[in-house]
Amino acid sequence: MKRGTRRGLARLLLLAGLLAMVLPAAAPAEAGDFDLTKLKDGGYVVLLRHVKAGGVDADDFDLKDCRTQRQVGAAGRAQGAVLAERFRAAGIAGATVLSSQFCRARQTAELLGLGPVRDEPALNYFHWTVGGEDEMNAAVRRLLAEMKPPAGPLVLVTHSHAFVALGQEKPPSGGGLVFRPNGTDRPEVAGTITAPE
DSSP: OOHHHHHHHHHHHHHHHHHHHHSOOOOOOOTTOOOGGGGGGSSOEEEEEOOOEESOOOTTOOTTOGGGSOEEOHHHHHHHHHHHHHHHHTTOOOOEEEEOSSHHHHHHHHHTTSSOEEEOGGGOOOBTTTBOHHHHHHHHHHHHHHOOOOSSOEEEEEOHHHHHHTTOOOOOTTOEEEEEOOSSSSOEEEEEEOOOO
């Protein structure tokens, strides 16, 4: 190999190494996860559990005051960044995003960076100030039973109880399911979203 060619190759390798250190790593979905690019075609709904949250809901819990609720901390923000990158890598730049009114769910929805977040009380967790367990489980079942297949990406951010109410195992914080609405409170599960570490 000629001297100039070796020098050029060395520079190219050095540049590639520097770029790898500077640019953030892509956050591909886990093997077996739902192919998020399919969301563009419509018909699918992402049901996502909020990311990791710390603290406890206070005795003087107020749905409008995040200081009285569990909130997303550094670990949850890191999970949110990974989830946001998964959507971006799939070419999903925007979506209709509906969220529980609890701060940890709204914070998760905002971290996804998919557009404005709208409150959906049926996605709320149960708490004596907003509704009991049976009432909230019935609300989420009714929401999904009445849901029509969306024309584009639709993301719902909620809590562990919603998955159990639908007859599914609850995923870890930041994980979820993708389903197709079918006019019942047991929608067809199309795939999973693995919770980021």
